Amino acid sequence: LTRLYTPLTALANVRVDVMTALVSFERVFEVLDLKPMITERPDPVSLPGGDVSVEFDDVRFAYPSADGYSLASLEEVSTLDTRGGEEVLHGVSLRAEPGQMVALVGPSGAGKSTIASLVARLYDPDSGAVRLSGVDVRDVSFEDLRGTVGVVTQDGHLFHDTIRANLAYVRPEATDDEIWDALRRARLAELVDSLPDRLDTVVGERGYRLSGGERQRLTIARLLLARPRVVVLDEATAHLDSESEAAVGEALADALHGRTALVIAHRLSTVRAADQILVVEQGRIVERGTHPELLAAEGRYAELHRTQFTVTERSAA
Numbered sequence: 001l002t003r004l005y006t007p008l009t010a011l012a013n014v015r016v017d018v019m020t021a022l023v024s025f026e027r028v029f030e031v032l033d034l035k036p037m038i039t040e041r042p043d044p045v046s047l048p049g050g051d052v053s054v055e056f057d058d059v060r061f062a063y064p065s066a067d068g069y070s071l072a073s074l075e076e077v078s079t080l081d082t083r084g085g086e087e088v089l090h091g092v093s094l095r096a097e098p099g100q101m102v103a104l105v106g107p108s109g110a111g112k113s114t115i116a117s118l119v120a121r122l123y124d125p126d127s128g129a130v131r132l133s134g135v136d137v138r139d140v141s142f143e144d145l146r147g148t149v150g151v152v153t154q155d156g157h158l159f160h161d162t163i164r165a166n167l168a169y170v171r172p173e174a175t176d177d178e179i180w181d182a183l184r185r186a187r188l189a190e191l192v193d194s195l196p197d198r199l200d201t202v203v204g205e206r207g208y209r210l211s212g213g214e215r216q217r218l219t220i221a222r223l224l225l226a227r228p229r230v231v232v233l234d235e236a237t238a239h240l241d242s243e244s245e246a247a248v249g250e251a252l253a254d255a256l257h258g259r260t261a262l263v264i265a266h267r268l269s270t271v272r273a274a275d276q277i278l279v280v281e282q283g284r285i286v287e288r289g290t291h292p293e294l295l296a297a298e299g300r301y302a303e304l305h306r307t308q309f310t311v312t313e314r315s316a317a
């Protein structure tokens with residue numbers, strides 16, 4: 001039973017794990033024992049240099065059902081998430097200009113994370129297209145895609161390994177100076193410096209236990225080290241005290257500066273700062289505009305703002 005139960009636990013976390021690995025496809029799929037369903041074109045194209053735009057053109061998407069996966073062994077079939085099949089994005093179009101921050105807001109289950117995962121090409125749309133600087137992500141090499149799109153999720157998933165290894169796998173040639181610089185900018189250098197083994201401290205369940213805010217800041221340090229031109233970020237304020245909240249907020253602002261970013265926003269300060277807010281509901285974008293524009297429209301955003309973001313602001317105060 002344990003043998004069957006283990007992959008089940010892994011798969012229950014499949015979305016989080018896949019998202020958190022900063023698009024390190026091989027490593028993630030190695031961990032999960034699954035083969036990716038997306039494939040690289042034999043003659044992939046390179047993205048042009050400079051800032052990157054992100055565009056969704058009438059994207060429709062349903063999660064694949066279990067039999068779409070290539071499994072390590074047949075018995076694992078019974079442990080797969082078989083929710084797939086129903087369309088969850090029903091024609092989503094959006095455009096983030098180079099350097100813009102776009103905030104996605106909306107109720108739970110609306111499709112925000114799904115939109116985020118399509119930018120990193122964790123799945124392919126069933127129809128329509130996702131483009132980076134005008135190039136369909138299906139035409140881009142995995143290496144280019146991995147180097148361009150950085151993904152950060154709520155949980156700040158860490159490998160049971162040293163702090164150095166957790167940071168440097170996104171850029172194996174990074175020097176200790178660069179790692180310390182990223183830690184400083186993520187407001188973590190002081191803590192790491194105070195640990196007996198400093199960068200060699202093993203973190204994770206059986207190692208040094210970082211708090212929720214510290215884990216988030218470590219994933220932000222990863223982002224600062226990888227310096228992707230596009231950042232896809234699931235922001236979360238849950239479980240953070242107000243001090244961590246402020247530290248995470250500052251570190252994030254630093255990491256997002258000058259990047260094209262798609263942020264699943266939970267902070268009032270983020271939606272206020274966003275160049276564009278998209279309200280997602282039941283797989284569709286139902287409203288778009290800036291914070292003042294959408295408040296004035298007195299529609300869904302204004303309603304969400306009264307409930308979701310006011311609560312966040314109060315609990316962070």
Ligand code: ATP
Nearest residue numbers: 015063083084088107108109110111112113114115
């Ligand atoms: P939340 O704010 O709760 O994270 P969300 O807006 O990000 O929600 P999604 O996670 O994108 O919403 O979910 C959109 C729909 O897709 C939901 O109906 C959800 O149950 C479904 N879904 C999400 N992940 C998977 C998956 N891996 N397999 C099958 N269905 C999924």
